[in-house]
Amino acid sequence: MLLTVSKxxxxxASRRLFVPDWSDQENLxxxxxxxxxxxxxxxxxxxxxxxTGPVNPTTGMLINISKIKERAGDVVAKKFDHKFLNEQNPAxxxxxxxxxxxxxxxxxxxxxxxxxxxxAEAHLCACHLSETSQRSATxxxxxxxxxxxxxxxxxxxxxRSPHLSAEENRQVFGDAISPHGHYYRARVAFRADKFSGESxxxxxxxxxxxxxxxxxxxxxxxxxxxxxLKDRPMTTESxxxxxxxxVNANVPSLHRIRLHERDDFFAEFWKDKNVFLGLGxxxxxxxxxxxxxxxxxxxxxxxxxxxxxxxxxxxxxxETTVGGEYDARGGTLFDFLKLRSAIAASLEPWQDRxxxxxxxxFRESPSTGENIVxxxxxxxxxRVGQRLVRLxxxxxxxxRFTLRRTR
Numbered sequence: 001m002l003l004t005v006s007k008x009x010x011x012x013a014s015r016r017l018f019v020p021d022w023s024d025q026e027n028l029x030x031x032x033x034x035x036x037x038x039x040x041x042x043x044x045x046x047x048x049x050x051x052t053g054p055v056n057p058t059t060g061m062l063i064n065i066s067k068i069k070e071r072a073g074d075v076v077a078k079k080f081d082h083k084f085l086n087e088q089n090p091a092x093x094x095x096x097x098x099x100x101x102x103x104x105x106x107x108x109x110x111x112x113x114x115x116x117x118x119x120a121e122a123h124l125c126a127c128h129l130s131e132t133s134q135r136s137a138t139x140x141x142x143x144x145x146x147x148x149x150x151x152x153x154x155x156x157x158x159x160r161s162p163h164l165s166a167e168e169n170r171q172v173f174g175d176a177i178s179p180h181g182h183y184y185r186a187r188v189a190f191r192a193d194k195f196s197g198e199s200x201x202x203x204x205x206x207x208x209x210x211x212x213x214x215x216x217x218x219x220x221x222x223x224x225x226x227x228x229l230k231d232r233p234m235t236t237e238s239x240x241x242x243x244x245x246x247v248n249a250n251v252p253s254l255h256r257i258r259l260h261e262r263d264d265f266f267a268e269f270w271k272d273k274n275v276f277l278g279l280g281x282x283x284x285x286x287x288x289x290x291x292x293x294x295x296x297x298x299x300x301x302x303x304x305x306x307x308x309x310x311x312x313x314x315x316x317x318x319e320t321t322v323g324g325e326y327d328a329r330g331g332t333l334f335d336f337l338k339l340r341s342a343i344a345a346s347l348e349p350w351q352d353r354x355x356x357x358x359x360x361x362f363r364e365s366p367s368t369g370e371n372i373v374x375x376x377x378x379x380x381x382x383r384v385g386q387r388l389v390r391l392x393x394x395x396x397x398x399x400r401f402t403l404r405r406t407r
Contacts, residue, residue: 001377003370004125006050006400007068011081014042015092015100031099032204040084046130047076047109048400053122055374058293059302060366063122065399066304071116072109079112080105098197102137103145105129107197110139137201145195146255147202149188151211153219156181160224161233163329172330174337179222182261186240188247191255202251210250214243233331236261237277240269267333268321276389277333278321279340283347286313287355287367311354314395316372318347320380321390334387342383346376369393369401377403 016038017031027035034041049072051063085092085100091108092100106129114124123141130136134150159176160169169177188211190202217226224234232238240259248254248271256270264280288311289303299307306312320343326333353359355367361375373393381388393401 002052002404002406003055003062003374004050004052004402004404005062005065005068005122005370006048006128006402007065007072008398008400009047009049009069009073009076010045011047011076012042012044013080013083013085013100014040015085016040017099017101018086019099020094029205030200030203031101032208040086043131045080045105047072047080047106048128048130049109049113049124050126050128051117051122052125053120055370056121057365058291060289060291060368060371062370063117063120064302067117067120072113075109075112075116080109098199101197101200102129102131102135103139103147103195103201104197106137106139107145107195110141114141139195143194145192145201147190147192147200149190149202149207149211150186151188151215152183152185153215154181154183155218155221155223157223157234159234161235161330162231163233168330172332184218184239185260186243187258188243189255189257190251190253192253202253206251210247214246233329235331236265236267237269237275237326237333238331240267241275244269265336274323275326275333276321276323277336277339278319278390279336279343280317280319281340281343281347282315282317283351284313284315285350285353285355286311287362288312289366289368290356291366292364311356317394318343318376319390319392319394320384320388321392322384322387323389324385324387334384339384342380346379346383369395369399373401373403 017035018027049068051068053062055062079089083089087093092104098104106127109129110124110127113127117124125141126138128136128138136148138146156179158179159173164172192201195201223229223239229242232242236259240257243259244254244257247257254271256268258266258268260266266278268276268278288308289306290299294302320339322334322339324333350359356362362371365371373391376393377388377391380391389405391403395401
């Protein structure tokens with residue numbers, strides 16, 4: 001099992017995507033129309049610093065999130081926030097590795113922040129940089145990099161498989177066999193195993209033409225009648241697979257695709273042919289961070305305001321992702337209603353409870369995000385036949401805890 005803790009920090013900056021040694025046409029192909037912004041353009045960025053390591057059994061923490069905010073926040077404030085990155089951050093000057101693309105910013109954030117935690121057992125394993133809802137990037141400790149592009153479309157469908165009988169379709173899909181519509185959001189992720197930043201991982205003209213073609217084919221259409229989809233099951237899982245095939249045919253470095261049919265429900269299709277299904281669900285609860293093995297003074301110093309003797313609360317949000325065998329005939333990975341029921345039953349004992357005082361899960365250990373996600377894992381996993389592959393817990397929009405099955 002792999003546990004990670006992610007801290008989100010915001011900053012604003014201006015930049016220009018332009019390589020002086022390239023012609024205007026070469027820059028346009030690489031970066032798109034934005035390269036013509038001669039007096040620069042700007043973005044509000046979200047940076048996510050992702051750490052992994054052992055959980056301290058006394059404190060229940062993998063890393064003190066306030067330390068991430070303090071140390072990474074200092075780097076963000078001094079080198080990135082309210083800066084013209086091309087000129088005021090040496091990493092992006094013309095003689096440096098490359099212009100301030102999302103990939104290069106994520107890479108530089110990692111290079112700047114990772115050494116600051118050499119004294120900690122936890123280490124920075126990735127930096128994710130979100131530029132807009134349609135564009136983001138992730139740089140990993142091993143030098144790999146993901147380049148992410150988003151697109152959306154609206155379409156109607158009947159959830160059914162042409163390989164099943166009418167009765168089988170009714171049994172498997174229920175009311176979803178009736179025509180209905182969704183606002184779909186997709187994120188396609190391209191990966192380079194080693195990323196230097198000298199040139200874009202994906203050139204703008206390659207991905208933009210591919211996504212434009214998909215929108216033209218699917219937007220405001222009845223998907224069951226789209227020629228290329230008529231012989232495929234019309235499910236979220238199957239549709240994600242079709243989108244992967246279409247994008248990968250034009251840009252072969254595609255690593256995975258996530259397709260949301262609504263904000264809290266998605267399917268993922270990966271390069272290795274694995275299929276995943278994810279569902280989000282929230283719960284409200286109170287808690288107090290306190291380690292039994294520490295003095296009251298030590299607890300107050302370690303947990304700060306989270307050690308409030310009267311407690312405090314959160315609107316927690318979970319994201320459960322399951323894997324396993326994909327049924328190509330029906331186009332399904334897991335029954336949606338059973339997945340929703342399994343998550344709801346797992347969360348119900350914590351809903352509107354004080355986690356430390358009204359449950360048995362945190363009698364012996366602090367109710368940190370790390371311990372909450374670890375306690376929740378077996379509750380859900382046992383209800384989904386040990387098919388849980390990833391579980392995420394948001395304590396706040398800025399603090400996320402993720403547990404992954406590694407084998």
